[in-house]
Amino acid sequence: MRSTAREPGAVRRWEVARPPVPVRTPGVRMAGFRDRGPGPVDVRVVPHPAVTLALGFGDGPLVVDADTGRRKRGSLVTGFMHGALRVRGEHVECVQARLSPPTAYAVLGVSPAELDGAVVTLDDLWGRDAARIRERLGEARSWRERFAMTDDLLARRCATGRPVDPRVAWAWERIVARGGRVRIDDLAAGAGWSRKRLWSRFRAQIGLSPKRAARLVRFDHAAHLLAAGGDAARIAAESGYTDQSHLHRDVVAFSGVTPVAVADTAWLAVDGLAWAGHRPG
Template sequence: MRSAVAGWDVVRPPGPGRVAGVCMAGFRSAGSVDVRVVPHPALTLVLEFGNGPLVVDRATGRQRRGDLVAGFLHRDLRVRGAGVECVQVRLSPLVARAVLGASPVALDRTVVPLDDLWGRDAARLRQRLGDATSWHDRFALAEALVARKAQAGPGVDPEVAWVWGRIVRSRGRARVEALAAEVGWSRKRLWSRFLSQIGLAPKRAARLVRFDHAAHRLAAGEGAAGVAADSGYVDQSHLHRDFVAFTAMTPATAVGQPWLAVDGLAWGR
């Protein structure tokens, strides 16, 4: 499926991928783009193959160019460039450690060159993506490498996977203490294992999932008071504080960002 919004031509694979927890989309900028990132509960790979380059700026003044890996929670990032072509891969934290070969904890709030994690595999994939003549072939190339790494890398504990699944299905409203009891773990053990394998502490993960759900509902035009009540916030002020914490923007400003509009096309939101 191909669509265009906010300066991006967006292409989605025709069906679900072969690796659970991995989603892909293709991006080509129609001209110059400058997009502020809205945090989401996944880690991100950007696989460039065009004339680009894609540039990721931080409020601190640091920049990253080209293929990269972005961890969780980037409230101060902007993505910009001209003539950008790339495959973007979103990784559930259940598979991120295996695919990346690094702990998600080490990637939290960071953006690192993919070469640092994948070495020569990153360079070879970049060359093959540039040589490919269709999005179908590019998706196939990226998926094959991701699948190989996912199979070879370490998985997460079944209990951790179950707790993450409950957090996602409850849209961040599940009580962490209750989840620990359901898997037969102490709260301390769950916190330790979850943080080391997922990359976030359980309550922080729940906050991020809840925020992500609320942000997309607001972007779809729903009222803030109703979204706050349905999403488990104490009140609208609580929702406002979470938006500022995650995005450094008010809800009204955040939901007007092109990032969320592109999300709907690229990831089927």
């Protein structure tokens, strides 16, 4: 399926494609992006509870700038963000895969904890395999073919990679299912661990503490409701915030902008097309 999105306040248009059939690997969602121009891309990235794999194959490479001043280009992996990121480029074409943290642990060959919010080039992570998939994606003649290639790649890596502890995976799924509205003591009891052991195992394999993961999932849920035009006070109540000020503080903490500004971001505008039926994780 293809759609076109206009970024707020700009003439930029994106072609957005989604896989025609479900992907095989649980915890993986994919979309394709083609920059239609004119002019360069410059998009603020809104944090979300997934590890992002961007496989570029177009003439213009993706360039990601972090608020720390670091810059990466090409096919990239982005861990959980702890600050602002901007995606730049021109004539960008890529397949983007969002990996739930338990799946990312197997697919990437490293724990999301080792990424620690960083942007890493796929060449650094996968070596020659990254160059091969980039070349094959560039030679493909359709989005369907590109999605099938990416699906095969991720399925193979997941099948041979290290699985997370089932109790860690259960805790993550519980956080997602409850929209981040969970008590850490209840998660620990459900996993049969102490709070300290849950924190240690979860942080090592997921890349966030359970509390931070719950906050990120809750923020993601609220941000999408804001982008859909919902009332901030009602969203705060529905998302488990104590009040609208609490929502405001969390949105600023994660995105660096106010709820009004985050609702207007181009990232979330395209997000609604690329990840229809959005469900974090």
